[in-house]
Amino acid sequence: MRHANESFVRWQATTLAQLGYAINLILSLATASLGFALTLAKDRDYASGCAARCLWLLSVLFLLASVAAGMWCVVNRLHDFRETKDIARDRELWEGEKIEGAEIDKLLHRRREKLKRLGEATWATFRWQVGTFGAGIILQIFAFAATYHSKLFPG
16 A cells, blocks of 8 residues: 555656646747737737737736646745645644654644635636636737738739
8 A cells, every 4th residue: 555655646746746847938938929920010010900919909818817727837836835834744744743643744734625615726827817818819819810810822
C-alpha cells in the first residue's frame, strides 16, 4: 500500500507542476496575443469593415478575459498553497503536543473543506482561461482574415 501512496503523491506533484506550467503558458500566449491585437489597432487599414471591427473587439475582450482568469488562477493557487502550508504546520505542531489524530482531523476539517473549494476553483478558472483564450484566438484569426482576405486570397 505504501508504494501506491508514494505513486499517488508523485503523480499529484507532477499534476500540480504541469497545471502551473499550463496556466503560465496560456497567460503568456494570451498577453502576447492581446499585444498583437492592440498593435494591429494602430494600423489604419486594419479592420476597416464593421464585421472585422466587431470580430477584433470581441477577440480583444476574450483575450482580456483570459488574462484576467489566468491572473485570478495564479492568485487562487497561491492562496491554496499558503493555506496548505498552514494546515501542515498546525498538524505537525499538534502532533508534537500529542493531540490524537482524530482530534486533529476534527480541528482541520473546515480548513480542508476550504482547500477543496480552492482547488476546485483553480481548475474551473483554468478551464475559463483556456476557453476564453481559444475563443479570442479564433476571433482574432477571423478578424485578420476578414481584413486581409483580398491580400491573402487574391483573385
